[in-house]
Amino acid sequence: MELHRNGHAWDPDAYDGSHSFVSEYGEDLLEWLDPEPGDRVLDVGCGTGQLSAEIASRGAGVVGIDTSEAMIERARSSHSNCSFVRADATEFDLDEPFDAVFSNAALHWISDQDAALESIRNALRPGGRFVAELGGAGNVRSIVDALETELRERGYEAANPWYFPSIGEYAPRLETHGFEVRSARLFDRPTELENGEEGLEDWLTMFGDSFFESVPADERDAIVAAVEDELRPTLFQDGSWVADYRRLRFAAVALEE
Template identity: 45%
Template sequence: MTSSEHQHWDPGQYQQHGRFVSDLGAPILRQLNPQPGERILDLGCGDGALTLKLVQAGCEVLGVDSSAPMIDAARKLGVPARVMDGASLDFTAEFDAVFSNAALHWMPQPEQVIAGIWRALKPGGRFVAEFGGHGNVASIVNALRSALAARHIAAPEPWFFPTPEHYRSLLQQQGFDVQWVELVPRPTLLPGDVGAWLNTFAQPFIAAIPAAERADFLSSLVEALRPSMCDEDGKWWADYVRIRCHASKP
C-alpha cells in the first residue's frame, strides 16, 4: 500500500471493500513456498491479513507499509510491522525472501524499490510478487480519464502497471536472475458496485474534483461503467490483470 498525496488507507473501509485483494493472494503465496524459520519481508503488507499466514507458517516475518493506519491494523493481528516507504528500504542482506502482494503498482519509482529489495535479500534469496500489470482495470482507468478530460482536468498517474518485458528488464538490470514474469488476466468479482471500489482505490482521481461535485462525479462514473462491468445478476466485475514474478539474488 501507499499513502501518496491523495491516497489514504482506512483499515475499516479496506476490510469492507478491499478484502478480496488479500483473499486472492493465495496463488502467489504458494509460489513463495515459505518454509519454517525463514526470515521474510512482506513489502506493502497492508493490514497484515496475508502476512499473518506467513507467521502461521513458522516464518520470522516483518511487514512494512507506508500507511500508518494499516500498520496499526497489522500489529493488532500480532504481525511484526513498521511504517516504511517501499522506495526507501533500509535493510542489508537480512531476508531469505521478499514477498509482495497487490502493492508494487502503488510505488511509482520501481528502480528504487527493486534496488531496495536487492539490498534486503541475502545472497541466494528470492523475490516473489504479484501486482497490477499492463491493462489492469483498464475499463475503470479509461472511464476516469475520459470523465476528467471532459472537465478539462489532467488525470493523475498514481499506478505503475508494467508489461512483463519491462519488469523483467528492470529486475535484470539490478542483477536478479529472473525465473519467470507472467501476465495473468484475472476478472475479479467486487464486493459492491464500482462506486465503492473508486472510493477505496481511486482517491487520487476523485481528489482532482471539487468536493461539492464528487458525489455527482462518482454517480455518473458508476452509470458509465455499468454496461461493461455489471452482469445480468447485478454483480460487478473488474478487469484485473496481474503480473506475477519470481527472481533470485545470485
C-alpha cells in the same frame, strides 16, 4: 497497503471489509513463495498484515513494512506472530538480510520503481527469493479510460497513481537491479467487487481518490455516476460490478553482487 503513494489515505476497516478480496486473492501467491520453517521473510506493502500472518503460520519469521501508520497499527494489533515496521519501500534499511521478499498488490503504487527494487535487492541475501504480484499492463483499463475521459470532458486533469507494466518491461528492470527472473505470468483476473450496485463507487473511493484531487466535492458524485453509466453494459453483471483486473506475477532470485 500504502507505500510511496502520493498522500493516499488508507482506511483499515474498509480494506479488511468490503475490499478483503485483495488479500484473499493474494493467498494463491503464497504457493509461489512456498515459505519454509526458519525462513526470514519481508512483506513489502503488508497492509493490515493478513498475508504476513499466513506466511508466519508456516513457520517463517516475518517482518511487514508499509508507510500507512493506520495499516501498521491494525497489523500490530491483529497479528502478534509478526513484526511490523512503518517504512517506505523506496528507502528502507533493515538490519538483517532476508531469505525472501513477498509483495502483493503493492508495487504498482510506487512511483520510483528503481529505488524500490534497489532497496528490496539490498534486503535479500544472495540467492534469496523475490515473489510478487502487481497490476499488469491493461489492469482496470476500462475503468481508467472511462474515468479519465469523463474528467477530461469536464476540464479536469486526471492524476493516475498507478504503474502497470508488461512482462517485457518489468523483467529487464528486475535484471538491472541484480535479479534473475525465474518465472513471470501476465493474466486476466476479472474481480467481482462487493456491495452490489455500490461496488464501483466504493472501489473508486478506496483506490482512486488521486483521480479526484482537483475535483470539487459537489461534482464527484456526478462524475462517478457518468462512469457507472458508461461501464454498466460491460462491467455490471448479475447485480455486481466486475473490475477488469490483469495481474503480473513473478518469481525472481537475487544474484551474487
